[in-house]
Amino acid sequence: MTGARMLRLGGRICRDVLVWAAIGLxxxxxxxxxxxxxxxxxETNGYPPSFLPSSLTLVHYYDLLFRTGFGQLFVNxxxxxxxxxxxAVLFGIAGAYGLVRFRFAAxxxxxxxxxxxxxxxxxxxxxxxxxxxxxxxxxxSLWGLVITDTTFALPFALWLLRAFVAALPPDIExxxxxxxxxxxAILFEIVIPQALPGILATAVFTFIMAYxxxxxxxxFINADQSMTLPPGVLRLVKESYDIDWNLMMAAAVxxxxxxxxxxxxxxxxxxxxxxxxxxxx
Amino acid sequence: MTLATxxxxxxxxxxxxxxxxxxxxxxxxxxxxxVISLYHMSTLTRTGxxxxxxxxxxxxxxxxxxxxxxxxxxxTVGCLALQLGLGVAFALILHGKLFLRPIARALVLFPYLLSxxxxxLVWQWLFNDLYGYLNYLAEEYGVVDGPINWLGxxxxxxxxxxxxxxxxxFPFVTxxxxxxxxxxxxxxxxxxxxxxxxxxxxxxxxxxxxLKPVLAMVIILRTIWDFKEFDLIFMMTGGxxxxxxxxxxxxxxxxxxxxxxxxxxxxxxxxxLAIMLVFFWIYAGQYxxxxxxxxx
Amino acid sequence: xxxISLDHIRKSYGAHVIVDNLxxxxxxxxxxxxxxxxxxxxxxxxxxxxxxxxxxxxxxLFDGRRMNDVLPADRNIAMVFQSYALYxxxxxxxxxxxxxxxxxVPAQQRAAMVDNVxxxxxxxxxxxxxxxxxxxxxxxxVALGRAMIRSPDxxxxxxxxxxxxxxxxxxxxxxxxxxxxxxxxxxxxVTHDQIEAMTMSTRIAVLEGGKLLQLGPPAEVYAxxxxxxxxxxxxxxxxxxxxxxLVPGGFRADGLALEIAVAHAADAVRVTAGVRPQxxxxxxxxxxxxxxxxxxxxxxxxxxxxxxxxxxxxxxxxSCKLRIGxxxxxxxxxxxxxxxxxxxxxxLGNDDxxx
Numbered sequence: 046m047t048g049a050r051m052l053r054l055g056g057r058i059c060r061d062v063l064v065w066a067a068i069g070l071x072x073x074x075x076x077x078x079x080x081x082x083x084x085x086x087x088e089t090n091g092y093p094p095s096f097l098p099s100s101l102t103l104v105h106y107y108d109l110l111f112r113t114g115f116g117q118l119f120v121n122x123x124x125x126x127x128x129x130x131x132x133a134v135l136f137g138i139a140g141a142y143g144l145v146r147f148r149f150a151a152x153x154x155x156x157x158x159x160x161x162x163x164x165x166x167x168x169x170x171x172x173x174x175x176x177x178x179x180x181x182x183x184x185x186s187l188w189g190l191v192i193t194d195t196t197f198a199l200p201f202a203l204w205l206l207r208a209f210v211a212a213l214p215p216d217i218e219x220x221x222x223x224x225x226x227x228x229x230a231i232l233f234e235i236v237i238p239q240a241l242p243g244i245l246a247t248a249v250f251t252f253i254m255a256y257x258x259x260x261x262x263x264x265f266i267n268a269d270q271s272m273t274l275p276p277g278v279l280r281l282v283k284e285s286y287d288i289d290w291n292l293m294m295a296a297a298v299x300x301x302x303x304x305x306x307x308x309x310x311x312x313x314x315x316x317x318x319x320x321x322x323x324x325x326x
Numbered sequence: 327m328t329l330a331t332x333x334x335x336x337x338x339x340x341x342x343x344x345x346x347x348x349x350x351x352x353x354x355x356x357x358x359x360x361v362i363s364l365y366h367m368s369t370l371t372r373t374g375x376x377x378x379x380x381x382x383x384x385x386x387x388x389x390x391x392x393x394x395x396x397x398x399x400x401x402t403v404g405c406l407a408l409q410l411g412l413g414v415a416f417a418l419i420l421h422g423k424l425f426l427r428p429i430a431r432a433l434v435l436f437p438y439l440l441s442x443x444x445x446x447l448v449w450q451w452l453f454n455d456l457y458g459y460l461n462y463l464a465e466e467y468g469v470v471d472g473p474i475n476w477l478g479x480x481x482x483x484x485x486x487x488x489x490x491x492x493x494x495x496f497p498f499v500t501x502x503x504x505x506x507x508x509x510x511x512x513x514x515x516x517x518x519x520x521x522x523x524x525x526x527x528x529x530x531x532x533x534x535x536x537l538k539p540v541l542a543m544v545i546i547l548r549t550i551w552d553f554k555e556f557d558l559i560f561m562m563t564g565g566x567x568x569x570x571x572x573x574x575x576x577x578x579x580x581x582x583x584x585x586x587x588x589x590x591x592x593x594x595x596x597x598x599l600a601i602m603l604v605f606f607w608i609y610a611g612q613y614x615x616x617x618x619x620x621x622x
Numbered sequence: 623x624x625x626i627s628l629d630h631i632r633k634s635y636g637a638h639v640i641v642d643n644l645x646x647x648x649x650x651x652x653x654x655x656x657x658x659x660x661x662x663x664x665x666x667x668x669x670x671x672x673x674x675x676x677x678x679x680x681x682x683l684f685d686g687r688r689m690n691d692v693l694p695a696d697r698n699i700a701m702v703f704q705s706y707a708l709y710x711x712x713x714x715x716x717x718x719x720x721x722x723x724x725x726x727v728p729a730q731q732r733a734a735m736v737d738n739v740x741x742x743x744x745x746x747x748x749x750x751x752x753x754x755x756x757x758x759x760x761x762x763x764v765a766l767g768r769a770m771i772r773s774p775d776x777x778x779x780x781x782x783x784x785x786x787x788x789x790x791x792x793x794x795x796x797x798x799x800x801x802x803x804x805x806x807x808x809x810x811x812v813t814h815d816q817i818e819a820m821t822m823s824t825r826i827a828v829l830e831g832g833k834l835l836q837l838g839p840p841a842e843v844y845a846x847x848x849x850x851x852x853x854x855x856x857x858x859x860x861x862x863x864x865x866x867x868l869v870p871g872g873f874r875a876d877g878l879a880l881e882i883a884v885a886h887a888a889d890a891v892r893v894t895a896g897v898r899p900q901x902x903x904x905x906x907x908x909x910x911x912x913x914x915x916x917x918x919x920x921x922x923x924x925x926x927x928x929x930x931x932x933x934x935x936x937x938x939x940x941s942c943k944l945r946i947g948x949x950x951x952x953x954x955x956x957x958x959x960x961x962x963x964x965x966x967x968x969x970l971g972n973d974d975x976x977x
Contacts, residue, residue: 061425071416071493072433074448075440077459081451090457093466140344147337148330155341157610162352164547164606166554168575169595172588173358174351176372196351203344216707219674222694223701224768225724228336238711257441259557264583275443279561282447290451297444304439312432329691330676 082106082294089291105295114269115296118277123303125187125262125273126255129194130202133255134248137202142236144203145210146218159207162200167260170196175264184265190273193261202251209243210236242311249307256303274300359599363592369582374589381593391594393569394577398553400484401491401573405552406545408492413499413544414537420500421507438497446561449490453477477563480570487562487571491555499544506540507533539616546609550602574598624684624698624775624808625650626671631680633666633832640666642832644680648810649824653802655811657819658829659855664812667829668778671810672701684775695724700769701778704785706761708753714764715749721772739767759790770801777801779811783818795821816856820844828852850967853896853960859924861896862934865964868893873959877930880909882959885971892964897954899924899937905953913948927952 081089082105084098109115144156174193175184183189213236221235237244259275266272272280278296282288363381367374385391416434424430437445452460453476461473476486510532518528556575559565565572565580572580574594581591626648633641641663648654656664669675670682673694682689689697700721708717715736722732740746743763753761762782769777779798783791799822802809813819819826820840827837828851836848847853853861866875868891872883875895882895911929918924923942926935927950934952944950961970 057423064419064424065430067416067419068430068433071437074445074452074493075436077452078444078448094457094459094462136343136347139340143337143340147333147340149334149337152337155345158348159344160610160613161606162348164550164602164609165352166556166575166595166598166602168554168556168578169359169599169602170352170355171578172362172582172592172595173355175369175582176358176362177351177355179372192351196347199344199347200352214705214707216703216705217709219669219672219694220701220703220707220768221709221720222674223672223697223699224721225695226720227693227695230724235709241711253439253441257443257557259442259561260579264579275441275557275561278443278447282450290454290457293447294451297447300441300444304441308439328676329673329693332691333676 078294078297081291082298084291086289086291105289105291106299108289109292109295109299113281113292114272114277115281115299117270118272118274119299121187121271121277122256122274125190125194125258126252128191129198129255130248130252132191132195133198133202133251134206134244136199137206137247137251138237138240138244139232140199140203141206141210142232144207146215156207159200159203163204165197165200167197171260171264174261178265185267185271187266187271187273189265190258190262193265194255194258197258198251198255201254202247205247205250206240206243209240209247212243213239246311249311252307253304356599359592359595362589363596365589367588369586369588369591372588377589381590382597385590385593385597390569390572390577394572394574394594397484397569397571398573401488401555401559401571402549402552404484404488405491405495405555406548408488409496409499409548410541410545412492412496414503414541416496417500417503417507420504434500435497437494438501440494442494442557443561445490445494446558449486449493450477450562453486478567480567483563483567483571487559490562491552491558494558495548495552498548502540502544503537506537510536539612539619542612543609543616546605546612550605550609553602553605554598625686626776626808626810627681627683627686628667628671629681629683631667631670631677631682633663633670633675634678640832641670641677644832644834646827646834646837648808650685650808651806653809653811653822653824655813655819655823655826656829657813657816657826657855659814661831662829663832664814664829665780668701668780668810668812671776672699672778673697697776698774699776699778700772700774701780702762702765702769702782704781706753706758706765706785708756708761708764708768710752710754713750713752714745714756717753717764718749718767718771721768725772727772735771739771742770743767758786759794762786762794766797766801770805773805773807775808777805777807777809779809779813781813782811783813783815798822816858820856826856828855830855846969847896847960848969850894850896850962853962857898859899859935859937861898861960862902864895864897864932864934866893866895867891868961873961875932878909878932880929882954884959884961893970894962894964894967896960896962897958899935901955901958902934902936903953903955904936904938905951908951908953911950911952913944913946913950916942916944916946 080096080098083101083103084095085100085102085104088095088098140159144152144159174196178184178189178192183192217239218231218235221231226234257275258273262273263276266276269277269280278293278300281296282293364376364378365374366377366380420427420431420434452458455461455473455475455478458473458476460476464474475482477483514532515528518532523531554575555573556579559571559573560576560579563571565576575598578591578594578598581587581594628644628646628648631641631644632639644667646654656667658664666675670677673689673692676690684697709720712720718736718739719732722735727735736749737746740749743766745760745763745767748756748760748764753764756764765782782798783794786794795818798811802822811818811822823840825837825839826843828835828843828848830851836843836852843852843856847856850863854863864875864878864880866873868884869881872881873893873895874881909929911927911934913925913927914933915926916923917926918940921940923938923940923944924935925938925942925944926933928934929952936952938944962968963970
């Protein structure tokens with residue numbers, strides 16, 4: 046090996062070590078989360094705090110699932126997010142296909158409105174949506190939350206799906222029309238199968254968005270049994286005099302699990318989905 | 327019916343559920359926000375009297391509003407600057423050669439996927455004054471004597487919240503920039519090499535101009551999103567200490583719920599909407615330009 | 623088999639007119655080519671025949687029956703696209719079966735029809751592959767098969783060969799001609815490639831800017847182009863054009879010592895004369911010109927010359943020994959001059975050429 050080559054190799058190793066140190070720094074909070082959730086409490090609340098646990102324990106996960114109301118929160122969150130994702134994606138597919146492929150009056154305006162709704166701050170609708178949900182007697186109910194979550198999930202899903210549908214070659218639908226497929230057959234047999242990866246990615250992003258929703262859950266829900274995760278877990282923190290951080294980190298890990306799972310499912314389309322919604326190219 | 331009419335009718339049919347949703351749950355509520363903002367109205371009774379623009383004039387004269395306005399400005403600019411710096415830096419790093427690059431990418435992108443509540447829990451734990459790891463490190467390595475009050479005093483609180491937000495959101499910038507970097511034709515760099523450009527001028531003359539449109543989009547989009555952020559700040563600090571992290575979205579919430587003053591909350595929401603419309607207008611313009619550039 | 627009538631068709635988007643007052647009668651069993659540069663409206667016309675676009679005005683008739691408001695599915699047509707438009711999520715077999723399934727053909731019959739078409743097009747081994755795994759030529763064959771399989775009344779082709787390489791294109795061209803001869807169905811073929819138009823068609827319709835310029839058999843379009851545009855679009859190498867005027871006794875080119883006797887001589891009419899490269903020859907007392915480029919293809923030699931301000935291309939045989947810079951004199955084969963009105967571009971006189 047020549048000197049120059051060794052120097053270059055050395056430089057590269059140095060660079061990689063530095064870069065990985067930076068990545069370690071970025072990931073540290075997550076590592077710390079997992080470590081804390083697996084440590085005995087004595088190691089967390091002592092001085093100095095241990096970095097690596099001397100013994101691993103799953104007791105905090107056990108406590109979380111069987112000694113707190115976390116399980117109920119989790120079920121509630123899944124129910125609200127899955128329902129609003131389902132509605133948003135179904136309506137979104139139909140709307141996106143209509144918006145992209147059919148010529149009708151006000152089509153451009155519609156596309157603009159979808160973008161507007163997608164970017165609209167949730168807090169701007171806080172007052173009237175609170176009034177509406179209260180006036181139909183759904184405050185305090187998970188169904189009220191499904192409605193408001195869908196309100197924000199639908200423009201998001203529509204906007205993402207629009208890009209996915211627009212990316213499909215229109216000739217294929219024309220070929221199907223000529224081959225004898227009716228309008229619904231084209232949608233179900235030709236458009237949806239082709240857009241399936243995009244639809245899946247959209248569903249995952251929409252789910253994550255609804256799963257993370259905090260403001261409306263905070264405002265609408267008071268009773269513990271119909272609380273969703275974000276406000277519910279924070280209430281666990283606020284209500285305890287002495288916060289059990291091991292338990293909280295176990296909660297953080299469990300909350301992250303569904304997202305991690307879904308992300309693994311659509312990882313290939315991750316950048317694509319994000320790009321489609323905003324900054325494609 | 328003609329074919330064109332039937333096609334249009336089918337288009338309307340497909341749009342109908344979405345349109346219905348939009349009208350009932352977005353358009354009508356927006357109108358309601360405007361109407362309520364002209365009333366003196368209690369959140370509990372939801373009745374009140376028409377007072378014209380009085381909510382607005384009262385707001386523009388209140389220190390609370392301008393405090394929140396200023397905080398929103400600091401928050402948005404601070405988040406944006408930090409996110410852009412981190413985001414672009416990591417995009418460039420992750421675009422180049424790197425040991426175990428796929429894993430590095432996944433790790434860097436991960437904070438963006440986290441629930442806000444998870445990010446908040448983790449960072450509150452790190453910031454904890456008694457057992458928090460950050461204070462331990464700071465004391466252990468002699469940076470400070472006593473524990474730092476990360477969230478309980480000003481300006482620490484604002485800085486801490488901005489750092490957490492930037493940590494959580496910068497991967498969005500990374501993803502967008504990375505996608506663009508991967509889209510730059512390699513032939514451009516080859517041509518520049520043949521023309522004798524060194525690595526530095528290749529970066530300035532090829533990479534930077536190619537990134538400009540995507541950066542423009544990212545900046546506008548992140549500005550809109552940071553501007554409207556409620557969850558992260560509210561969960562971290564609740565707006566405190568002493569309103570030092572209270573931004574406009576938090577002020578809306580505070581007016582409507584703790585203070586039960588629906589009318590003035592709606593008025594702040596309308597002011598936010600007006601500001602947001604400006605950004606929306608810029609974004610839509612930029613989006614159209616991008617779109618037509620792409621289809622050409 | 624069906625005859626198609628386009629009756630005063632118009633297509634516009636707002637003020638933007640794409641097809642303007644077009645009338646074409648396609649006879650049953652005919653192979654009609656719509657030829658023109660991109661943007662001339664030819665694809666839009668095809669899409670209107672298919673029912674994918676609706677005309678803004680005018681009627682589309684199949685055997686006298688108005689089809690404007692009939693869905694594409696109910697027109698009993700088949701179409702082959704430039705992009706092939708195979709269903710990417712289906713196998714080749716499923717692609718071929720799709721039009722049959724939509725017409726509720728029983729499974730057994732479907733299988734037999736697929737095997738038959740696969741045999742004709744020699745795509746049997748590909749049947750269980752996904753369309754995305756095929757090469758361009760294979761995809762085009764499958765697309766052709768999907769069109770053939772249900773014996774439509776009309777075949778529509780939208781630049782089907784544009785994405786293929788030159789060898790494959792010649793091969794597929796022959797296959798489509800054979801298909802037409804075997805099935806005898808009405809076919810409407812859109813292309814910008816005049817060689818395809820010349821070799822395949824019963825008749826050619828030349829279009830520009832949404833207007834029909836000429837409709838006729840290939841030989842006639844070539845020999846008697848109706849407008850200057852048609853003359854320049856049909857035939858390679860391109861026809862030479864010389865601005866000039868009709869004077870008593872003949873055509874006089876501007877700024878050149880060239881005067882040719884023509885029958886329709888009139889006084890002081892501004893015209894453009896066109897002459898194909900093979901109708902120019904070396905002549906002792908002809909127009910002096912200098913050779914600027916010599917291109918040898920092996921079987922012929924294209925010689926580009928400049929005479930005054932004009933450029934003239936000659937098509938000479940392979941034995942030509944001319945080199946760049948040579949001074950030559952050019953003559954026109956008798957009776958091979960085409961005259962076009964300078965303002966309107968329209969052909970003067972109905973003869974093959976002017977004597």
